[in-house]
Amino acid sequence: TCNGHSYIMKNCEYQQIDARALGTPASSFQPCTEMKVPRLRRKWEVFPGKNRFYCDGRIILARQSGILPLTLGLIVVTSVLFFAFDCPFLVTHLTVCIPVIGGVLFLFVVISLLQTSLTDPGILPRALPDEAADIEKQIYTSGSSMYRPPPRTKEILINQQVVKLKYCFTCKMFRPPRTSHCSLCDNCVERFDHHCPWVGNCVGKRNYRFFYSFIVSLSFHTSFIFGCVVTHLTLRSQGGNGLVQAVQESPLVICFFSIWSVLGLSGFHTYLVASNLTTNEDIKGSWSSKRGAEDSGNPYTYNSIFINCCATLCGPMPPSLIDRRGFLPPDDIPPVAAADLELSSFLAKNDTNMVGMPSSGHTS
Amino acid sequence: MAETHILQDLQHQAAIASKVYVQRDYNSGTICKFQTKFPSELESRVDKQQFEETMQTLNNLYAEAEKIGGKSYLEGCLACMTAYTIFLCMETHYEKVLKKIARFIKEQNEKIYAPLGLLLTDPIERGLRVVEITIFEDRSIGFGR
Numbered sequence: 404t405c406n407g408h409s410y411i412m413k414n415c416e417y418q419q420i421d422a423r424a425l426g427t428p429a430s431s432f433q434p435c436t437e438m439k440v441p442r443l444r445r446k447w448e449v450f451p452g453k454n455r456f457y458c459d460g461r462i463i464l465a466r467q468s469g470i471l472p473l474t475l476g477l478i479v480v481t482s483v484l485f486f487a488f489d490c491p492f493l494v495t496h497l498t499v500c501i502p503v504i505g506g507v508l509f510l511f512v513v514i515s516l517l518q519t520s521l522t523d524p525g526i527l528p529r530a531l532p533d534e535a536a537d538i539e540k541q542i543y544t545s546g547s548s549m550y551r552p553p554p555r556t557k558e559i560l561i562n563q564q565v566v567k568l569k570y571c572f573t574c575k576m577f578r579p580p581r582t583s584h585c586s587l588c589d590n591c592v593e594r595f596d597h598h599c600p601w602v603g604n605c606v607g608k609r610n611y612r613f614f615y616s617f618i619v620s621l622s623f624h625t626s627f628i629f630g631c632v633v634t635h636l637t638l639r640s641q642g643g644n645g646l647v648q649a650v651q652e653s654p655l656v657i658c659f660f661s662i663w664s665v666l667g668l669s670g671f672h673t674y675l676v677a678s679n680l681t682t683n684e685d686i687k688g689s690w691s692s693k694r695g696a697e698d699s700g701n702p703y704t705y706n707s708i709f710i711n712c713c714a715t716l717c718g719p720m721p722p723s724l725i726d727r728r729g730f731l732p733p734d735d736i737p738p739v740a741a742a743d744l745e746l747s748s749f750l751a752k753n754d755t756n757m758v759g760m761p762s763s764g765h766t767s
Numbered sequence: 768m769a770e771t772h773i774l775q776d777l778q779h780q781a782a783i784a785s786k787v788y789v790q791r792d793y794n795s796g797t798i799c800k801f802q803t804k805f806p807s808e809l810e811s812r813v814d815k816q817q818f819e820e821t822m823q824t825l826n827n828l829y830a831e832a833e834k835i836g837g838k839s840y841l842e843g844c845l846a847c848m849t850a851y852t853i854f855l856c857m858e859t860h861y862e863k864v865l866k867k868i869a870r871f872i873k874e875q876n877e878k879i880y881a882p883l884g885l886l887l888t889d890p891i892e893r894g895l896r897v898v899e900i901t902i903f904e905d906r907s908i909g910f911g912r
Contacts, residue, residue, distance in 0.1 A: 510850070511850050514850040514851070514852065515850060515851070527896070528893075528894040531893070534893065534896070534897060534899070537788045538788075559794060560794060561793060561795070561796055566793075568793070579791065579793060579797065579896075580793055580796070581797055593797075594797070612843075612847070612851070613851060616847060616850070616851070702796070703796060713835065713843075714835050716843065717835075717840045717842075717844055718833075718835050719832065719833055719834070719835070719839045719842070719843075719860055719861045720842075720843075720846070721833075721861060722859075722861055722862055722865060724894040724895055726891075726892075
């Protein structure tokens with residue numbers, strides 16, 4: 404009792420000195436000029452996938468931005484031309500609601516687009532070396548003879564359907580169901596739909612709802628502009644100057660060509676949402692039933708259009724798993740290479756909780 | 768108080784013997800659920816019942832986070848109407864439950880696993896892929912109990 408108490412106190416003091424020594428290694432041994440506290444790096448700085456980060460890890464983009472600038476440019480230019488040329492005429496001849504509706508739709512489109520592009524689509528962080536070694540050990544022990552390579556697929560049963568999980572050689576883990584590795588971004592993405600060049604990012608679990616709201620609002624916006632410009636041209640009695648006329652009609656042309664593809668895409672994705680499928684699964688025909696059209700082989704569907712839609716679009720927003728803004732342990736070795744630094748990061752976290760508790764040993 | 772000292776002392780002085788990984792259980796679909804099967808490496812360290820109870824509680828917490836029901840629909844619809852800008856200011860239900868899970872794991876470590884020389888790592892730090900259990904070397908860490 405008494406001895407134990409003093410032992411605890413001694414331990415406490417020992418640990419406090421230890422913590423302080425760890426915290427500022429330079430100060431006690433080196434002169435002031437040499438004092439170098441290493442800058443703690445954030446995890447995004449050593450991220451292994453092909454992504455770009457801005458605002459200290461808050462914003463994530465695929466390395467190839469694809470034609471995102473073109474998409475944004477087309478939307479902005481068309482809308483600006485619409486507001487500049489068609490709205491004044493329509494406000495006086497029809498109603499003031501037209502630019503208001505146009506403005507709201509334009510905002511929705513741009514915000515959804517930016518959210519689709521700048522959000523983590525559901526990237527799975529790569530397995531750490533210890534974990535990868537453990538999985539490898541399991542594969543080799545469960546694999547049979549030495550004449551053929553050990554199996555790199557695992558079969559599981561979901562909802563009475565056999566699903567094959569494949570091993571990802573880049574990320575060193577068995578991919579969860581519905582996850583696919585995007586070669587453009589070099590990441591495994593959960594509920595991988597497709598990599599969209601227009602948006603410059605993968606579309607996956609976390610940003611599918613943003614993508615869907617982008618294409619639906621874009622359909623409405625394109626149709627709205629198309630309708631307004633047609634109304635404008637039919638209501639206007641005289642023809643104008645050739646060049647001015649051409650510029651004024653360009654929204655019409657752009658909308659005419661894009662409306663079919665955007666409407667088609669919205670329709671296709673509405674079908675996917677209603678049947679709880681991803682583009683990836685639909686294209687590969689993963690669940691196309693061999694028996695008949697009634698039995699959908701998809702094990703993830705809730706067998707109700709309403710519930711499928713709600714689950715896909717209004718489900719809980721999963722968190723980002725890659726922890727972009729988390730701090731690396733205070734060393735130069737990135738977490739992928741050194742596994743036993745996880746221990747010191749737990750240590751560092753606990754130290755920050757324990758600092759400032761000198762009297763903890765007295766009470767007992 | 769004494770428990771947190773044990774936890775800290777564990778990291779300072781004990782050496783890692785091995786790590787056990789509890790994988791995800793996908794039999795119910797893509798929801799976050801971990802296997803509750805008791806790993807053989809822990810047989811000498813911890814009670815099977817206790818371990819399975821911890822895992823089951825953890826699975827229940829994740830199920831609560833991912834539950835689709837009235838509240839999540841409301842959150843989803845509200846977010847959709849504000850063009851999802853509400854996510855910039857509000858903490859989502861999932862994040863709230865993740866904090867709860869972090870507290871639960873810390874408490875389990877302090878009360879049950881650290882005195883046995885084990886450490887559970889929060890699955891979110893491993894991308895929700897595995898529950899990593901670090902087994903420390905079995906030296907006597909008596910603290911005048």
